[in-house]
Amino acid sequence: MSDHSTNSEIAAPSAEDVVLTADNLVVEFRSGHRTVHAVSGVSFAVRRGETLGLVGESGCGKSTTGRALVQVQAPTSGRVVYQGQDLGQLSRRKLRQVRTKIQMIFQDPISSLNPRRRVRDIVAEPLTIWRRGTKKERAAQVREMLEAVGIDPDAAGDRRPQEFSGGQCQRISIARALMADPDLLICDEPVSALDVSVQAQILNLLADLKEKFGLTMVFIAHDLAVVKNVSDRVAVMYLGKLVEVAGSDDLYRAAAHPYTEALLASIPEPDPDHATDHKALSGELPSPLNPPSGCRFRTRCPYAQALCAEQEPPLRDIAPGHQVACHFPLVGGSVGDSAAATPLEASGVRPSPDPVPVEIDV
Template sequence: MAEKLLEVKQLKKHFKTGKGMLHAVDGIDFHILKGETLGLVGESGCGKSTVGRLLLRLLEATSGSIEFEGKDIQSLNKKELKEFRKECQMVFQDPFSSLDPRMSIMDIIGEPLEIHGITKSRKEKEKKVKELMDYSGIARRYVNTYPHELDGGRRQRVGIARALALNPKLLILDEPVSALDVSMQAQILNLFKDLQNEFGLTYLFIAHDLAVVEYVSDRIAVMYMGKVMELSDYDRIMHAPSHPYTKALVSAIPIPSLDKKGERIILEGDVPSPINPDPYCRFYGRCRERQKICKEQETHLREVETGRLVNCLLR
């Protein structure tokens, strides 16, 4: 069995707000094996990007642990953190706002090489940047252009080339195709697959839509209001979802090949507030299967069958 590259235990991030404590990430557990893609899916505001930022230590956790190659990244000193930042990179949703408009493509992709002292001369940097452009499928003739001169797909390829510059092990892809049109999405998803095969990369692929992650993920974690509701392999999530929330998400995917039985489940009720949430199941107010007990006891993610974790008292 493949080794774990990353493991998160009881990770929490609470933000103090004027109205109370906002539980953005509220005690989540998962691991990612070397070379796999874990999809992280859930509606807007459920805490996905906060998880990504915690993993890169762009945010400090409220509590919990994050182990990368067996070492808690929260205990790294400055030098170790710099090394860790090489190994773990992020690709953002909006390739326009995440790229500095005043920098040329050469300088955007080359900047991390310079910061980390990987290339020693202009010539060496140019050579490496052009190689990275080849890998990312962006023609070398764009090397001296600026982000606004490129279409969305090429801009995202620049973001990817930059993320690859330091030879990372883990890429956190935060909605990397959400801003692109459908045909471009497919091309970029293919690129991620090719790069994974070529370099043995490990991905955390964040999306609000199951239809996007289904194409690339080995396993999928479904998040709802700061909690993981279900975590399993792609097949079971898509073809036999267990948690009522996963069932609703799957039923909403417009993919004929999924051979779906049953009707589309419309989620009723409002998303509850993440500020000072009730201690019982977060999904209670919208759940079709809820019982009295669901409001009386806390739920936890637990293994209900081998390789399938579900956060529901009724499973």
């Protein structure tokens, strides 16, 4: 087992109203005689009413983290605490009850809906399972919820999922999740399987419903541009670890981790006058069967030094609400922020090929 001790230091915001905490979450899978280190000591707190984005490239452990949060995937170690309750310690019955409060929306809405059931029965499922209300009350609630997600209950109620488009199926999935009366929605790539033309509609719908139902959200995606637009804070994940956590604007303006910088470089910049000198990502994600020693990003990091192979950088505060796991965090953030750039930076050249170490509180 690898050392998970150092990447787990995001302090839960003490004065904040925290809904859910992941505490040193580890998820490992056996693969023959080997171990897949999918999630390796991830900690974060989700504050009431916020949208926390979780971003990273394919295979970095986002879905596994999301599944561990709802305990669909039992963590190998670590805790998930929801409203003060350690989910791993609950009886099966109690866990089933608590799980209704944490609902997940998946990438592929069509396969997550039972093709044999009618839409009104699918959406009513949480009410029927928990025997909430009379038949008439349930029918009225289903009607109201379908309307809330933009589906006409009269036209759609008796039809089955395959008669709908991906976007409509995602609306139905969202309606079903909300029928359970959740506090927290975990959205795992909810728009990446949809046509670009409907992605914005679903994102806007989620934002409206969040407001209407007073939800808290964890929004998982591989696209930092999408995550940034919908999130209050963003946690960046690389090969099973969190590497940077910051307010959405701070992250965009002043990314401190070279991996975040590389993700930002992959976002097309429509205005050439604001082009940045962010270093693009190269190479492949290493195998989670055998993650690199020290900093897991070191094999692709343009700033790696000897220390990076020897010691794992802990996640530490570099500014209020901004944490980074890097021995040599970048300073100045986006060079697109010309006010902060030196003349050399403004010319598009980094002042030094070496990263600039920053004083950090341990």
